[in-house]
Amino acid sequence: MCKEGSQPGLISASAPGKVILFGEHAVVYGRPAIAAPVSQSRATATIHSSKETLLIAPDLGIKRPLSQTSLDDPLAAVIHHFQRAADLPTLPPFTLTVSSQLPIASGLGSGAAISAAIIRALADFCAVTELATDEWVSALTYEVEKLHHGTPSGIDNTVVVYEKPIYFVKGEPIETFTVKRPLHLLIADSGISSKTVDVVMDVRRRWERETAVFNRLFDQCGTIAHSARTAIGTGDLLEIGRLMTENHHLLQKMSVSAPILDRLVGAAMDAGAMGAKLSGAGRGGNVIVLVDEGRETAVVQALLANSAKTIMSSNIL
Numbered sequence: 001m002c003k004e005g006s007q008p009g010l011i012s013a014s015a016p017g018k019v020i021l022f023g024e025h026a027v028v029y030g031r032p033a034i035a036a037p038v039s040q041s042r043a044t045a046t047i048h049s050s051k052e053t054l055l056i057a058p059d060l061g062i063k064r065p066l067s068q069t070s071l072d073d074p075l076a077a078v079i080h081h082f083q084r085a086a087d088l089p090t091l092p093p094f095t096l097t098v099s100s101q102l103p104i105a106s107g108l109g110s111g112a113a114i115s116a117a118i119i120r121a122l123a124d125f126c127a128v129t130e131l132a133t134d135e136w137v138s139a140l141t142y143e144v145e146k147l148h149h150g151t152p153s154g155i156d157n158t159v160v161v162y163e164k165p166i167y168f169v170k171g172e173p174i175e176t177f178t179v180k181r182p183l184h185l186l187i188a189d190s191g192i193s194s195k196t197v198d199v200v201m202d203v204r205r206r207w208e209r210e211t212a213v214f215n216r217l218f219d220q221c222g223t224i225a226h227s228a229r230t231a232i233g234t235g236d237l238l239e240i241g242r243l244m245t246e247n248h249h250l251l252q253k254m255s256v257s258a259p260i261l262d263r264l265v266g267a268a269m270d271a272g273a274m275g276a277k278l279s280g281a282g283r284g285g286n287v288i289v290l291v292d293e294g295r296e297t298a299v300v301q302a303l304l305a306n307s308a309k310t311i312m313s314s315n316i317l
């Protein structure tokens with residue numbers, strides 16, 4: 001039984017953004033990758049009972065009744081998936097408001113975070129929180145990701161739902177791990193949006209044309225992710241940084257970088273960063289930079305001088 005008429009109480013749930021530290025794209029092809037949540041930047045879903053079901057997402061310019069949504073409406077898709085998975089024949093009317101501090105199509109996992117937040121809020125509203133384990137929410141978020149991304153590896157939904165650094169191999173049990181020394185990251189937005197689905201599909205086309213070349217690149221990314229895990233475990237920041245930059249060069253060879261991303265990575269390194277790479281699908285979005293606090297100001301200045309639109313810092317613990 002959903003919490004019908006539970007006004008004035010608002011139900012609210014949130015999920016963080018994420019960065020891929022190592023192994024994006026290769027992870028779609030079964031190689032290991034490492035991702036971490038960005039807990040201070042979140043998507044939030046708020047629900048309250050209302051006369052008809054209304055979807056509001058000011059950041060996306062959405063305000064419409066559920067009854068008027070098209071089949072491919074991203075918010076409606078989450079609701080329909082939730083209803084089916086929770087086996088609820090009907091949902092009482094509600095207003096769902098979604099807000100996000102995460103830029104869209106920028107590699108920070110805003111889609112997965114929005115879906116996970118909505119699923120958790122709906123589970124609470126419908127009093128089925130016993131269903132909504134991390135495993136269930138992650139699996140459902142993955143189903144929604146498939147609608148938008150085609151062949152997601154599952155890393156985005158996993159990291160935003162479990163909200164821990166993860167070593168991820170598609171189809172294998174989730175491995176969380178401890179970070180020996182915090183990674184101080186700068187996350188610099190190129191301001192160029194890029195749809196994950198387009199880049200993932202383009203990589204697939206190239207992989208089909210040049211399978212041996214791409215398999216080798218994916219293998220090298222996998223080896224880097226494996227070594228990075230050891231370096232994170234021993235707190236070897238210089239080695240982590242070196243591996244990040246090496247991973248960026250492999251992503252360039254996969255053709256998923258962009259001139260602005262290469263410029264930001266180069267500028268950060270010239271200003272004294274320990275390592276830098278694009279993060280997420282690429283062709284736009286964000287670069288992540290590993291920096292020690294003594295070099296932070298110089299690196300921030302270099303990123304801004306090279307057209308970074310916004311920079312946030314995050315400690316991976």
Ligand code: MEV
Binds near residue numbers: 025153154155281
């Ligand atoms: C997107 O955050 C990461 C990619 O590897 C796609 C995926 O793993 O589903 C590019």
